[in-house]
Amino acid sequence: MVPGRYSDLDRPALRARDLERSLLRSPGPWTSLRVVDAVPSTNAELAGLARGGGPAGAVLVAEEQTSGRGRLDRTWSAPARSGLTFSVLLRPGGVPAPAWGWFPLLAGVAVTEAVGAVAELAVRLKWPNDVLVGDRKLAGILAERVDDALVLGIGLNVTLSASELPVPTATSLAVEDAAVVDRATLLLAVLRRLGSRYDAFVAAAGDASRSGVAAAYRDACSTLGRDVRAELPGGRTVTGSATDVDASGRLLVQTQAGVEALGAGDVVHLR
16 A cells, blocks of 8 residues: 555444444533435534524534535535544523634634544644644634524544645644544544533633633634734735734734734734
């Protein structure tokens, strides 16, 4: 086999029944786990479930996602079973609307903690929630509000070889020589950490400081303290120094004109 390349035998299918049994034995908000061979978008599937009154705690994993969406409506795809692509449905009652901005950041913290512990890699976050190894993107997260529900989608590159990566700025656990590339182990680790962070945040009524997620995010975020250029929806650009995140999870950027609080945008780290 060519080094860095994976065959179908190296990319086994996930065993949904075993995963669900193991997950539901752990503390957390999860109530079900389903694995499908292919779906256009796991987020879209769970958004439809949410609109139909579907229960909180559902996890949907796709072995292949054919029309995946990221932030700013970017599309992406990957070979079947080469990564983890999944979404979760949650109903965070009691969390005030302004605090919902913390959910994508919270998810980024959970993924970083789980992958760092299991894969033994130095992983960091770029605001709001891109998971990086160095300056290369390992995982992305998309959070969507659907009525009173939250749908979180996570995509993690696992066994993609260098030639399979969609862009030169991406990476995978295999490319980074991670200690573990078993997708079942990684999936359970991420879900358990996400569940723990989510439960603490909801118990704190969306108080990021009291739940501990604010401090964890600041520790993990490589954007803070750096000069950045933020490309905002509508074409506006903001350049300055990223100083902090506020109570709603917005990035605070010190510019020549003053401090701007950014709720969305594509951040570029400047050298």
